[in-house]
Amino acid sequence: KVGRAGYPPTPLHLSHGMLDLPVALRASLIVPTTGVSPWQVSRHVLQPVAVISNTNPQKMHFAEQTSYFLAYPYCFHGNLREYAVAHQVTSQLAARIVRQVLDGVEQIISSNDVPLVEAIGTLIPSSIFVDSMELVKVRVPIKTGRNLSLHKTLEAMQFMSPEEVGDKHLDFANAWQAICFRIGLLLYGIGCKVTFSINVHAHDL
Secondary structure: OOOOOOOOOEEEEEEEEEEEEEHHHHHHHHOOOOOOOOOOOOOOOOOOOEEOOOOOOOOOOOOOOOOOOEEEEOOOOEEHHHHHHOOOOOHHHHHHHHHHHHHHHHHHOOOOOHHHHHHHHOOOHHEEEOOOOOOEEEEEHHHHHHHHOOOHHHHHHHOOOHHHHOOOOOOOHHHHHHOOOHHHHHHHHHHHOOOOOOOOOOOOO
16 A cells, blocks of 8 residues: 555556556555556556566565555546545536546446456546546456455445346446446536545555
8 A cells, every 4th residue: 555645645666678657556465367468458547557576486485475566557646536626627627537437437348358347336436547647547447355445345335326236237238327327426526526425545545
């Protein structure tokens, strides 16, 4: 976990091969098998560029616990909640944010690497980030082996659409309705500068 409460994560600098960029780290208990690439699939999709471990495999003892960290391109403005609270979001800016969010989630869905329900589940403030150029990026859902915090669990429940609850089955026939519901909540939060009922910061990765 990098950063402190109320602030975007403090960037580290990653230089390896062709990679040379500031990054923020997200702890993981496992090494992801997909989703890690030095090349971002879209300007509006955020995915890890590398996996970093805290041990040297050649010197590692069996008793040692290996920690892994997913290195993401650093997003200066933090997540969407932090950006909305810190900036005056006009109707034009809100429309631009929505267009970029929709582009990002569409790219994630069309990649077929992520189950549909998980792709739509990215439409929450803590999974949407804004970089230094004010480009909005939707973070690709990647399993880290860690349990969700209480804040993250509450946020996920708060943004769940009617199409995602009960005995209903989310598929491509009703996915658009679910997306519209979540986008509506995001717009409401942006417009009112509310904290989405809970405090989930960019450092709670």
